[in-house]
Amino acid sequence: MEKTFGEILERVRSKRPLVHHITNIVVANDNANCMLAVGALPVMAYAREEVEEMVAQAQALVINLGTLTGEVVESAILAARKANEVGIPVILDPVGAGATSFRTQSALQVLETAKVSVLRGNRAEIASLLGMRALVRGVESGEVEESPCAIVEKASLRFGTVVAITGEVDWVSDGKRVIRVFNGHPLLTKVTGTGCMATSLCGAFCGVEKDFLMATAAALSFLGVCAEKAAPFSLGPASFRNHLFDMMYKVDGDTFARMARFEVESL
């Protein structure tokens, strides 16, 4: 299995999937650099005049609602439907779902009007989409009653998609199996957009691997492994971020396979 993770990474590097992003103004630059570092090709385009034409050339579509507007949501839905038509995966990051009803409703609207392949968020965001009570502070997860395991299982059944909750441990499920990913480092919470980078990586990995459950787990594990390798060289969050990007560029399939830590279980 670890070997599979390494193989997916190598496939990203050799196939260079084009990942179309409809993303936010905070992390657009980080998302793009993350894609180039891992070996994928980013393209950012959100005008309604062009999203369908652009997505038709891509191997994956990443929708990130971090600084959404009505226009962005409209373009996201156009792009997601086109992605469904041409048969490429749609990755949705419902940033701040639960914080405002506009965010919750917009994410649900995407989930209802298009087929989403992977839904990635923090525990409170995914719980909010299920209508569960969850404390959200801006875009940060607070207290949530239900366990991550229960949430990913329910959400994957409800939305018919792979669901990933990232946190100290990452939980990924397709409703039948659940994978826990143990890689990561606390400094990831001190840099903005690391959740968004995780979502972008899911796009790159799902762009070359049709088993979206494994591809998603591999993407999250990869970010965690890079964080583990970056942390010892870091004096603080900015130097950590730099080393994190450098590691995304340098960590090869073998190193990744050796360091990946996860467990797969049937539900």
Add this chain to the structure above:
Amino acid sequence: MEKTFGEILERVRSKRPLVHHITNIVVANDNANCMLAVGALPVMAYAREEVEEMVAQAQALVINLGTLTGEVVESAILAARKANEVGIPVILDPVGAGATSFRTQSALQVLETAKVSVLRGNRAEIASLLGMRALVRGVESGEVEESPCAIVEKASLRFGTVVAITGEVDWVSDGKRVIRVFNGHPLLTKVTGTGCMATSLCGAFCGVEKDFLMATAAALSFLGVCAEKAAPFSLGPASFRNHLFDMMYKVDGDTFARMARFEVESL
């Protein structure tokens, strides 16, 4: 007094104020990372559909007009009024006021339709809002006839708010007292958005300290102290920026109190 500065910083770290930003596309990422580094929580949201709901959860609202549009100004005013209603501080950064009448008028519109707690800009920006003659080159201050001291005093009386002018020396006034802050480093002028970071820090500090004059002076002093500590390790503006963020994460209350340099006077 220096001890107070250190205490405000420690309070930011323990209370983790949520700082709602309506900010520009140039510095959105820096603003967010600045907040995480100092220990606050950033959230960026500017859609009119959600700004009021988001600001109601926050401890401070930062409005930065760096790449304003009509829609952004509209959202900023909605958010500022809601912030007034729920009783949290509003920090306004009138980026480029004086450079175009759209910028000057938009900043004045915010000041007239909502209660602003802190107005932070460079000398030419604040002078322009008072209708004084000031040379502005884009977003950089040029020659201004009146002294910073006269400008902060007049502006604080005119707009009924704490006013801060940042530059080689920072001037902060509430119309009764004036604080000069001496911390800083010339490399701050070689990195984009350090003024915007100063404004964000004012948001975080005012989010935990109701004496906005002291909170603002502390925020500016903190940025200056971090710059002083970052500069010796820096080879140029990019490495300086990285060390600056790392220092925002590392400088503790005691170090800050020891290094803060400022003078308080009555007007």
Add this chain to the structure above:
Amino acid sequence: MEKTFGEILERVRSKRPLVHHITNIVVANDNANCMLAVGALPVMAYAREEVEEMVAQAQALVINLGTLTGEVVESAILAARKANEVGIPVILDPVGAGATSFRTQSALQVLETAKVSVLRGNRAEIASLLGMRALVRGVESGEVEESPCAIVEKASLRFGTVVAITGEVDWVSDGKRVIRVFNGHPLLTKVTGTGCMATSLCGAFCGVEKDFLMATAAALSFLGVCAEKAAPFSLGPASFRNHLFDMMYKVDGDTFARMARFEVESL
């Protein structure tokens, strides 16, 4: 000639041209930091209410269509016409031309409704504007039938502007002469927005030198020289990017003149 390159750089540092950017959400921060590092002054403004007033104060206008919308294109055209009126150079970066017809048509619209001084893109982007067949993957150039030399020559004649194609070798032409610039490093392709930085540098250099062919070649050579100096210190793309910015700040006219590698030929 090399001496001229160094002199143009020194003029940027002493005159500090104000470069008005209408740019994209991915690279806005990098564009601004690039300008400050080399010694120019950036200003980002794209609201239709203010672009004409802002451009009237600038020494150059940079239009970058990386994340264009209908509104951005409208503002870009207003700004470009005003730039023509006040006699400052307009630099156009048709990011992703050829990838979608919206991008191709928007770039052509700018070229047709205003006088553009410098058009900079990759081989596929410029070929697409000429209606040639070109493979584009998002914003990355793929296979193109015609040679870079033929493309820059044709494009400069068709559009009546200096045209630059950047790649392993950069080609710059005004229809009479062609300059090949050999400076650069492969890591430039692993960081997002280095093409956009090249365009910004063209703005700064053309803001102080009326021979736009030489100014453009000098700007591209400067980026390449900085990349060559940055690469040996870099562990990966993020550390490379930091060193690249630091070098833009540190490389002086003499070093630049000594390291610049290029050839001028008549067509």
